[in-house]
Every structure is written in C-alpha cells, then in structure tokens.
Amino acid sequence: MTAGKSNYQRRRSSAPPNVDIVEHVNGSFGRWQLRTILLIFLCKIPTAWFMACIIYTAPYPQRGELVCHPATWNGSHTAQAHGSMLHSRNTDRLFSVQVCNAYAQSLSQNFVRHYGQTWNATSAQLMLPCDKVEHNTEYKSLITQFDLICSRRVLVAVTQSFHALGALLGGLLAYQALRYISPRRLMLLGMLGQIFCGNLTGLVDTYQLHIYFRCLTSVCCTIMYTAGHQILMDITSGKARILVVTLSELFWSIGLVLLPAISIYFDNWSHLYVAISSSLIVLVWLHRWITDAPRWLLRHQQVEPALRILLESATHNNRMVPLTMDVQLTVYAAEMSAEPKISYCQIWDKETKRRQLIYIHFIWGCAQVLYNIILLMIRSLGEAQVHVNTAALGFAEMMGVFVGLYFILYTRRYWRWTGNLMIVAGLCTYLVWLLPDSDRNSRRVGLELIFWMLLKFANSASIAVLTTCTGEMVSPAKRILLMLSVVSFGRLCLVFSPLLSTLTVVHRLLPITIIATIGWVYGLIMRFLNRFYWNTEQVQVGQVPTPNTYRRNSAVIMRRCSTASSDVSGYSNELLRNFEQTVAVSIADLWHINFNTIHECDSMKELSETVEKPHSSMHSI
Template identity: 25%
Template sequence: MSKSLSTNGSVSEPLRSSEDENEDPSESSASEAFRKILMSVGEAGKYQWKAFFIASFCGMFFAFNSLAAAFLAATPDFHCRFQSLNNTDLGSNLSWHLDEDNFLNLPKCDYFNVDFLNISNESSSNFEEHDDNLVKETCQSWVYDDSVYKSTIVTEWDLVCDRRWMMTSAQATYMGGVLVGAVILSELSDLYGRRTIVLISSVGFTVCGICISFSRNFFMFITLRFLVACFGSGMFLPNFVLIMELVGEKARTTMGMLYQGFFGVGFCLIPAIAYYIRDWRNLQLAISIPSTVLLLYFKILPESPRWLLSQGREEEAVKILKEIAKTNNQNLPEEKELHQLMSRIRKQTHSSKNILGKIANFFKNQAKLLKTPNMRRRCLIIYFSWFVVSMIYYGLTFSGGNINASVYLMVFLSGVVEIPSYFLSCLTIKKFGRRINISFCFIICGIACMLILAVPKDMVWLNMTFASAGKFFNSIAFGVAYIYSAELVPTTVRNIAVGTSSMWARVGSMLAPFIVDSLGEVHYAIPSTVFGILSLMAGFLDLLLPETGKIPMPETIEEVEAMDR
C-alpha cells in the first residue's frame, strides 16, 4: 500500500485485503481515488464548464490592471519649461527647434540659461562653442506634449529625467504585488480554501482599483497598485487551481489553456479603452468599476471538493459532489465505495493557522519542494521557465517604444496574437504533450527575438512582426507552464508550488521594464536579444522534464519520486 494510505491508520486498515496487497500503487493512491469519484460524477460536464467560466472571467480584469501601466505611466514628448517661453506657442513660434526628422530638440533635463526667443537657428546650434560664460542649469519644470496623452502619472508628478526611475518602478512594484500575492495568498488558500481567499481577494481588488483613481501622490498610487496586484494574484491563481481540481485529466488540457483566454480578451480591450480615454484617472476608473461584478463570487463560486476532502471536511465535499453529479446527469458511487475512496484522500494532520505557523509552513513546504531529486529537478526547471516566460511576456508587450511602434498598436497586437495561441495550443498539446510543446515554443520565441537584432530600427513593421511572433509562441509557453507546473507536483504542495512558480514569474516581470527602458536606451535590440537567449535556455532545459499529460496528477511526494524523473 502507498504511504498516503498507511498514514490513515485504522481507517485504512479495514480496506486491506490479499487482493489489495498486490494492487498497483497508482491504483491505491489518493489521486486515483479522486479520479474514480470524478469519473462517477462527471469529469468535464456542464458543472465543470459552468465553474470554468465563473472562475476564469476574473482574468479579464486582472489583465486590465496588469497592462494599464503602458498607458497610465506613458511618457510623452517633453522639454524644459523656460522662463522666456512661458507665453510662447511652441508649434508656431519655435519651429526652428525641429530637426530634419521634425523632432523637437529642445533641452529635456538641463539647459543653458539663455533667451531662446532671441537666438537664431544658426546661433542656437553653435552658441555653446562661442560663449564660455553660459551656465548649465537643471530643469525644475517641464512642458509636455498632450497630443497623445491628455494626462499620465508622468506628466502629473514629473516622473522624468532624474525621476525617470519612478516611472519604471510603477510596473515593477505592481509585479512585486503579484509576487507577494502568489506566495502569501496561495499559501493561505491551501490553509483556508480556494473559495475563501478568492472572495477576500475580489473585494480587495475592486476597492483598491477604484481608489487608485483618487491617488494624491505617487507613493499612494504605487501602494494601491501593489495591493491590486496582490489581490489580483489571490484571485487568479487559486481559481486556476480550483478548476484543475474539479476536472479529469482529459479536460485539464483544454480548460487549463482556455483559462488564460479571458486574460487575452482583457489584453485586447485595454488599448482600445485607453485609446478613447486619454486621462489616466478616468482610465483607471473605467477599468476598475466593471470589476464590481466579481462580488458575484459570493453567490456563485464553489469550493474545491478535492481540497475539502484533503482537509477531512467530507460532508461539505459530498454536498458539492452531489451537485456535480446532478448537474452532469451522473451518480455518486455507492455509499460504501465512496467512503473507501474518501478515506484514501482524507488528511489527518492540519497545518497550524497562527501567523508564525503559516510562515513556518511556507518554508517547510519550500523545503519539501526541493528536498528530493525528482521534485528538485522539476521545480528548479519550471521556476526558471516561469521566470523567463513572464519576463518576455511583459518585455515584448512594453517594447514598442524601442522599435518606434505605437504603444496602442503594440499592446493590441500582443493581445490579438495571444487569443489564437490558446486555441492552437489546445490541439498541439494533446498531440505532442506538455514537454515538447513548451520546449518548442520557447525555442521559436527565442529565435524570433534574436532576429530583431538583424533588422534596422526604422523597419518598424518587420520588427513588430518578429516581436508579435515571439509573443505568440511565448503565450503558448505561458499557458502550458500553468498546466505543467500544476501536474508536476503533488496535491499536498500543489498550490504552494504553483504560487512559488508564479513568484519567480513576477521576479522576471519586475525586471522586464528595467531591461526594456535601461538597456533599450543603449541599443534598441539589446532587450530582445536578452529575451531571446533566455528563451532558448528555457526551451532546452524543459526537455529534461517528464511528460504528464496522460497520467493522474500525483497526490504525494512519494508518488513523484517513484517516477523515472
């Protein structure tokens, strides 16, 4: 008998017989027990699809806030505000400040304090050489071009020049919030349930999102964005785990990939919304108020019966299983058989629920994930894959400025290529499996990113084509990573493993804006080259992982270690 059964003590002992002693370990595992229950009540019927749409539509609102920084924190053209130009019409009176490409060449961060209106075109380009008495001064205020953006946090709080790092940090701190939510709220959902944490997170997400519009300063803005990201992660990840625990192995592929679909829809909608709402406060309100629909979760979101059984809450689990069977026009197993199956899943020991206990439990689970050879190999490779896929996902999306592309168009195209990638992956992942799919997509994405290095910056459409191709295959890899990471680890640590994987993804996405902004200033193709190299590395490492598509999800670490790799 497997260890998961023997730990059930006297409850399991009556089930043992001479036939049981010779049965295959996989047949006696908790994962096999729950699979049999799902086969009886329906593995992918009406109930599961209903739960799927209920759980997954939160992704659209999560996408709104995850990508909003491209517009909320956009930096328009700007120049120093000079005392001598206070009453000057820049367009009509300062045309001599346009270079041959019609770009303004007025100073941006520091300037020589002279009367610009009295300088001729010739002298303006040469006066520095002829006057040694000129004093360079640092700009204290700026004039911003409002032809594209009516207002952004950059124009409102002057996040330019020596304060430019604050603009970059707006997205980085958001991803920091996603990281914190992935670790802490994922751990709490293992303790208190998927539904409980999603309900709390949906309230926090909605309230904080609306409050962002009324931020009085930059610190208040990034603090509220941090909380929105934290609560958004607290909805998105536990809801994903909930769906994975409600369906059979055949439906995991389809639902796991399509779960990202609503995020893709939000990806496409946010540039359209931002295009018509050019004021950042109004834009934030426009993407936050609709999220109040998430409060319907209090009425319609179910709990995971698999989690309830693992916590020994059998009555609640049976109630949900009966509802699943009724909706799917199926029947529960016979009472005796159901009792035997549930006894295999029942968890006798419960995690400590005090604060110190939660912290200790987190590090204890981390140690479990890395202690044994197979688990260590699986976790380290999938962590690196998540780190890379998320960095490239957001890096390519926000890289429009580096290749002279419109941010509205670049974000829109990134979303457009994402949606068909999910449907295509549903077909290819069934035929070729998880391992080959994620490896192939990483490699092709890496090649597409590397090709940008060979294309001149002024060939905008060709660069956008390579960037979009990279984003297409990166999106497939991202979707497969969600499924793969959930299937590679056992139920007892699955949520914390998915949460830790997402944590590494957020580290990658936190670094993405700094790579795009800082390295992009040196050369437009350096960010894409970095993304390409990392993607190729991830693709080859993923070949060392096992295929998981045609086996039940493991319940214990012992089951994982009994496998080849």
C-alpha cells in the same frame, strides 16, 4: 421485478470501490463544471486589464508635448528660447534622449534673434538641464500627473515593479489563507479588495500612495485568481483538466484585446483605473453561481457542504450517485485528513534531480520576464499605434496558447518542440537590427511589431506547456509546492524586470535584443528537459507505407494467420473470407511482418471469439 432488480444492481455497481468519490460523482467535465469555469475565466479579464493598463496610463511623450525650461544660463534666458530646438528634432528617439536638456548654442542663437544683440557663448555645446518641464498633452497620464520624466523616468518602471511585488506577496498569502478559508470565500474577498484598492489607486494624488495601492490591488488580484485556480483543479480531472488549465491563459489574451477598446473612452488615467476596477462589481454579483472546492471542504471535515455540492453536480450533469455517498464522503474526508503533510524541503529530497528543479525555476523566471516586458515595451513603438499594437500582441498570445495546447495533447516531446520554437523566435528577433534606421512611421512600426509578435507567440506557447506540465516532474503530493515555488520565483524576477524598459535611453532596440537572448537561452534548457520528460501515452508516428508496401505486407500477414492456426482452417470458406475482411493491424505491425507466435495466437483467439458469437446467438433463437 427482474427488471427492477437488475436496474438496482446496475445503480449499486456504479460506485466501484477504491475510486475517488468526488471524481466519480462529478465526472471529468460537464455542464455544471462549465458554468463555474466560465465565471472564473471571466475574472481573469479585469486582472489582465489592471496588469497591462500601464501601457495607457503612462504613455511615452511625443514631440511638442513637453516644453523644456532650462536652468539660468549666464543670468538670463527666455521661455521661447528653446522652442525651435524642440521642433528641430527629427525622431522620437532623439526627442526622448534630449528632452530633459537644452543646448547653450541654441539659446545663444535664439537670444540674438529675439534681442538683436551679439552674444559670445563661451561653451557653445554646453548641455543645460531643464529647471522646469511644461506639459502640453491632452491626455492626463501618470507622467504628467507626477512629472515622471528626466531623472524620475525610472519611476514608471518602479510602478510596474510594485505590481509584480504584489503578485509575489499575493501568491504566498493565498497559499497560507487557503489553509483556513475556502477557495470560494477567498475568491470573493479578492474581488472586493480589488474593487476597493483599484479605485484608490486611480484616485490618490501622490505617487507614493499610488504605488502602495497598486501593490495592494495586485495582491488582491493574485488572491482572487489563485483561489479560482484551486476550484478549477478540484472540479475537473483527466484531459478536461489539461484543457481547462491551458485555456485559462486564453482569457489573459482576451483581456489584452479588449483593453484598447476600454482605454478609448477615457482621457484620464485615473478614470481608466476606476473603470477597470469597478468592472468587477458584475463578477461579484455572478459569484453566487461559482461553486466551492469539494475536496477542500472534505479535507477540512466539512462533509455536509461537500455533499450538497456533489448532489448539485450530479443533478446538473445527469449522473448517478451512490446510495451511501454520505458514508463514502466521511471515509474519504478521514483519509484526506490522515495524509502526511509535505514540507517545501521535501521537493529537494533528490527524488527528482536538483539540477532539473533548478532548470525549471530558471525557465519559469525567464518566461515570466518575457511575458511582462514584451507587453510593457510595446509603448516604445509609438503612441499613435499603441491600441493596434496591443491588440496584435493579444492575438499573437491566443495563437501561442493553442499551439502550446497542441504540443501537450498530440506530441510526445512537447518540451523539445516548445524549446525549438523559442530558439527560432529568439534568433529571428535579432534581424530587427537589419531594418533601415528611418523615421518611426507606420511602416517601420509594423515591421518591428512582427518581431514582437513572434516572441509573444513563442513565449505564450511555452507558458502553456509550463503551466500544464511542470507538475509531472515530482510526485502528485508535491506538485502544489513545486508550482508555488516556480511561480513565486518567476514573480520575484518580475520585480526587477521592468527596469529593462529604461534601457531605451541607450538604444531603442537594446531591450528587445536582451529579451530575445533570454528567450533562446531558456529554449535550450527546455530542450534539455526533453531528455527526461515526455508524453508516453502518445504513440510515436512511424513511417507512412506506400500502397504497394501495404498490399504486399498485408497479404503476407493474412496468409500466415490463415495457415498457422488449425482452428481457423477448420471453418468454412465464408468464415475465412470474413476473417480476411475484418482483421486489422497497426501501421507498426504492418512494417514488422515477422510476428512471434504469441502475437499470432492472441490474434487467433480474438478472431475465434468474434466468429463464435454469431453462432451462439443463432442457437439461442
């Protein structure tokens, strides 16, 4: 009876008052959370595929793949007149610049060669625009399907701009929809919408419909992973939540690494879209094992479904539940519904300095632009190595995520370390101009890829820190609105950033120079935020003492502690020897051997308690 009563009291005391009942039952992390986390993470892989598939659906044309038919020159020209001119170009850069035009001098020389007549060109260096471009590529891409070259080349960037526009609209729609639709159900709607609109994106035969459905698919993708993020934040807490939020970016990188393998099996851009979008059918089937957000249910007074979820969580995680959990959930739901609503304008109420809020918005915009443009511009390094280059960027991004996680968990000044990393990466990228101006062979592409990977690595580390630590700038009630604001601003910048890829017409190194400048500038601003926000839980690392310093200072400390207390001096020599062996101090205290009296008394009390415990147990026996 006594054992049963004590067991009942232990179980009853397992639910202390004034504790979040959801966190108390779920715990910070467990087997039940792991199942849902992995399934939500898997949903990010097809989303990353759809975002980055422009690399393989719109590759840059190579020499010999396009044939220029110039406009009528002095009344006649032949289709063969431009052939030697195309093959006379030595580099892809010259080819990409001049592919849309034909030289009058070349036409004149070929006319004489073919017809054996003298032709006096009045303007030998006249540039004639192409009247028609013939495509001789084996891979059917967006460029060949919709003739996106010459004056329409900018439409390739417009395609990606509409994807960014869809992400912006999807984030805003998800925030509004979560007021009425549960995250789990909204996530399913996003999956179904991505499957439907993604397949139509690859099957339509007009460019206008293509960018329209690409925008809609991006909306569905954003709704899906925004709802999934809401679930992740609800079922985790503490350090486990930091790990989950940071490592969620890792699956974007896994998607980049797997995308080249997917694209190898498809020789048509529309087939690639269909394959990427149809892969979500597997995740729709796995959706049954994704749980809903219990706090969302309680906030909307749905106590019974929340109770069912918490009982499932306690069963899988082998945790104890309060006997009055249904009552506690009802009270907690009433408290959540009574919380005042926070408006967007309250973020700017000067509780946090507005200058700092402007800085964090600027940092998010720059980081998102770099993340997107670095990936898109990998096409400019050459079609032959595009699969290897994409996988290399994916691995660099993975390494950046882990470095960012290390900064968050084990450094005090993670804003400063991340800013330093971005500054170094941005300034080192300028060295790409020192590479010899040779043909775009594998060696040259590999050297340029090093600088792209360095920027990608640093940018990925900064995004990991931004995603996890931006919310600390405001109170917990305002964090959702602040994250919505900075993410939406970053996506707004993404709408215009793909146009930077068109600057390769001026010089192929101009875009990477611009994004390197953006990188070290926002790295400087991150260093400025370091003055106001840092990890106070992490102890500052001090100077490492030498063995001689340790022996000298530790002897002084033990001598003072053994002589300053009359309690200790009254014990036997054996207890004093045990005292000298078990006493421990921190490295900081070892350096500051001039302790005050309070610290000495506290240490003596703790020592006396540990010494008395063995004696009391002996008397009880």
